[in-house]
Amino acid sequence: MPKLLILSREADKYRALIEKARLPDLTIGLTPTSDVDIVFGETGLIKDALASLPALTWVQTTSAGVETLMNSALRRDYILTNARNVFGKLMSEYVFGYLLAHERQIFKRFADQQAKHWNQKNTGVLYGKTIGLLGVGSIGAELARTAKFFEMTVHGYTRSSETSQNIDKYFHGNDLLKFASGLDYLVSVLPNTQETRKIVNADLLNTLAPHTLFINVGRGSAVDETALLDALNENKIAGAVLDVFEQEPLPIDHPFWTTKNLIMTFHSSAPSLPEDLAKVFIENYKLFIEGKPLQHLVDFERGY
Amino acid sequence: MPKLLILSREADKYRALIEKARLPDLTIGLTPTSDVDIVFGETGLIKDALASLPALTWVQTTSAGVETLMNSALRRDYILTNARNVFGKLMSEYVFGYLLAHERQIFKRFADQQAKHWNQKNTGVLYGKTIGLLGVGSIGAELARTAKFFEMTVHGYTRSSETSQNIDKYFHGNDLLKFASGLDYLVSVLPNTQETRKIVNADLLNTLAPHTLFINVGRGSAVDETALLDALNENKIAGAVLDVFEQEPLPIDHPFWTTKNLIMTFHSSAPSLPEDLAKVFIENYKLFIEGKPLQHLVDFERGY
Missing domain, CATH: 3.40.50.720 (NAD(P)-binding Rossmann-like Domain)
Incomplete structure (x- = not known):
C-alpha cells in the first residue's frame, strides 16, 4: 500500500x-x-x-x-x-503582460497622466514583431503558441528538438548569435544546467538590436549579470524584465534594484x-x- | 474614371x-x-x-x-x-495588456522594486476569470477570441446579434444588470449612438463586484462619468482603464486625471x-x- x-x-x-x-x-x-x-x-x-x-x-x-x-x-x-x-500558460501571461506593457508604454502613459499631458502619440504593437525563445520545452512551446496568436514571428534556440509547430525558425548549437540578430524580444526559459550557464553573455547581448527587450523567466544562472548590467547601462538593449536571478532573494546591495530600464519581479512569474x-x-x-x-x-x- | x-x-x-x-x-x-x-x-x-x-x-x-x-x-x-x-487585434493588445498589468500588479511590483522589497507573493491570473463585453461587433468578437485563448469565460451584451462563437453566454435588452453581475472585468467597445448613451451608469456600476476592473475602449459617451467617479471614489469597483472620454482631449480640470484607481490613456488604444x-x-x-x-x-x- x-x-x-x-x-x-x-x-x-x-x-x-x-x-x-x-x-x-x-x-x-x-x-x-x-x-x-x-x-x-x-x-x-x-x-x-x-x-x-x-x-x-x-x-x-x-x-x-x-x-x-x-x-x-x-x-x-x-x-x-x-x-x-502547468506553468506554460501562467508564464505566458507574465511574458505577454510585460511585452504589452513595454509596447504600450504603460509606465510612460501613466507618467503622462500624472503630468496631465494628453499624449495621443501612437504606441507600439506586438503584431508583426519577432520574438526569440531561448529554450523550447513545454513552457517555451506555450510562449510560442501565444506569440503566434498575436501574429508574431517566432524564432527558437534549442539543443536539438524541433517539436513545436509554432516556431517559425529553429536555431541550434553554434547559431546562437545568428539567432540573436533580428529579434525584437528575447525571452529565456532555460533551466539551470551546465550547458545553459551564462549563455546570455556579452557576445549575445551585443548582437541584439538596441530596441530589443530581454525577459528572463527561466533561471538566473543563464545570464551573465555583469554583462547584462553593462548592456543596460550602455543602452545596448532597450530594457530587461527579470523574474529570476543568480542569487535569490536578490541581495539588497545588488545593482539590479536600481539599474535603468530594468524591471524586476520576484520569482513569481508562474503563481x-x-x-x-x-x-x-x-x-x-x-x-x-x-x-x-x-x-x-x-x-x-x-x-x- | x-x-x-x-x-x-x-x-x-x-x-x-x-x-x-x-x-x-x-x-x-x-x-x-x-x-x-x-x-x-x-x-x-x-x-x-x-x-x-x-x-x-x-x-x-x-x-x-x-x-x-x-x-x-x-x-x-x-x-x-x-x-x-483592423482595430480588433490592436485593441485586443491594449485591453489584454491592461488586464494583465492589473492581474500581475505591474505598478505595485515596480513600487516593490523601488523599495527594494523582495515580494514573492502570488499575483492574480487571467486564466479562469470572467470577462463581460459591452458590444460584440468585430472588435468585441476579437476581444472574445483573445479571452478564450487565455481560457477565460466570456459574457457578451449586445442588442441582438449572436454571431461570435467565442461568447459563452449572451445577454440582451433588459438583462443588462444580470450581465453585469458575476464579472471580473467589464469592457465596453460600444459606439456612440442614442442607445448606448450613458449605458454604464450608477445602476450598472453598483451591480459590479468590488474586485471588477472596467475598461472603456469604445466611446466616452457610453459612460456616466459622474457615476464612474463615485464608484471609484467609493471603492465600488477595483479600478478603471479609460481610453475614451465624453470630451476629448480631457479638460485639464476634469477629476479623472487624479481619480484613484483610474488609469487613462489618450484615445490611442488602436494605433x-x-x-x-x-x-x-x-x-x-x-x-x-x-x-x-x-x-x-x-x-x-x-x-x-
Whole structure:
C-alpha cells in the first residue's frame, strides 16, 4: 500500500485536493517515516528529507525547476518527475503582460497622466514583431503558441528538438548569435544546467538590436549579470524584465534594484495553482499504481 | 474614371500605399474638386469637405467610429463604409495588456522594486476569470477570441446579434444588470449612438463586484462619468482603464486625471496601421468598380 509524504508550505491544500480524488490504495502523511515510498512537494523541503526516507521510490515535484535535487552528493536511486504543462500558460501571461506593457508604454502613459499631458502619440504593437525563445520545452512551446496568436514571428534556440509547430525558425548549437540578430524580444526559459550557464553573455547581448527587450523567466544562472548590467547601462538593449536571478532573494546591495530600464519581479512569474499541481500528481499516481511509465521524467544526467 | 480624394494627416503615406496597389482606372488627389466621387480618410476632415464634393458617391473612413458623419444636418446621399476587422487585434493588445498589468500588479511590483522589497507573493491570473463585453461587433468578437485563448469565460451584451462563437453566454435588452453581475472585468467597445448613451451608469456600476476592473475602449459617451467617479471614489469597483472620454482631449480640470484607481490613456488604444487601413480601401475599391456590394457598410439610421 503506497504511502505518500507531502512536503510543501501548502501541504494541507494539496492533501485535501488529493484526498478528494479518492486514489486507490493511497495513504497520506505530512511527516517523513521509514515506510514513505512517494514524495510530492517542493524541491528544497524534499532535499532535506531525502536521507530519512529509506523506502523512497518516486518523487513528484511541484516545480518545473529541479536543480536543488541535482547535486551529485545527493542520492539518485528514485524516479524523479517534475511539473510540466502547468506553468506554460501562467508564464505566458507574465511574458505577454510585460511585452504589452513595454509596447504600450504603460509606465510612460501613466507618467503622462500624472503630468496631465494628453499624449495621443501612437504606441507600439506586438503584431508583426519577432520574438526569440531561448529554450523550447513545454513552457517555451506555450510562449510560442501565444506569440503566434498575436501574429508574431517566432524564432527558437534549442539543443536539438524541433517539436513545436509554432516556431517559425529553429536555431541550434553554434547559431546562437545568428539567432540573436533580428529579434525584437528575447525571452529565456532555460533551466539551470551546465550547458545553459551564462549563455546570455556579452557576445549575445551585443548582437541584439538596441530596441530589443530581454525577459528572463527561466533561471538566473543563464545570464551573465555583469554583462547584462553593462548592456543596460550602455543602452545596448532597450530594457530587461527579470523574474529570476543568480542569487535569490536578490541581495539588497545588488545593482539590479536600481539599474535603468530594468524591471524586476520576484520569482513569481508562474503563481502556482494547487489544483493544477495536484492534478499532475494524481495523473502520475494512476500511472504509478498501474506500473506504467510516469509522465515528466527528469534525467539526472541532463538535469531537467 | 473614378477620382479618389484622400483626406488624412497621413495622406502621403496612404497615397503611396494605394498607388502601389495599381488599382484599375483610379486617379488620386489630395484636394477637393468637383469631380471627386470617392473619399478615403478621417471623419473630421471628411465632414468639412462634404459640401464641396458634388459628385460624391462613396466614403471609406480610416476609423471604426463614424459619429462625426451622423449629424442629421449633414448630407447622407452617399455610401458610407468604415474600417472594421483592423482595430480588433490592436485593441485586443491594449485591453489584454491592461488586464494583465492589473492581474500581475505591474505598478505595485515596480513600487516593490523601488523599495527594494523582495515580494514573492502570488499575483492574480487571467486564466479562469470572467470577462463581460459591452458590444460584440468585430472588435468585441476579437476581444472574445483573445479571452478564450487565455481560457477565460466570456459574457457578451449586445442588442441582438449572436454571431461570435467565442461568447459563452449572451445577454440582451433588459438583462443588462444580470450581465453585469458575476464579472471580473467589464469592457465596453460600444459606439456612440442614442442607445448606448450613458449605458454604464450608477445602476450598472453598483451591480459590479468590488474586485471588477472596467475598461472603456469604445466611446466616452457610453459612460456616466459622474457615476464612474463615485464608484471609484467609493471603492465600488477595483479600478478603471479609460481610453475614451465624453470630451476629448480631457479638460485639464476634469477629476479623472487624479481619480484613484483610474488609469487613462489618450484615445490611442488602436494605433492605426496605414498598411491595414489602405488594404481596407483597396479591397473595397475592387468591389466598387465591379459594381459589387461594399464591405463594412454603415447604416445612417443605426449610426454604425
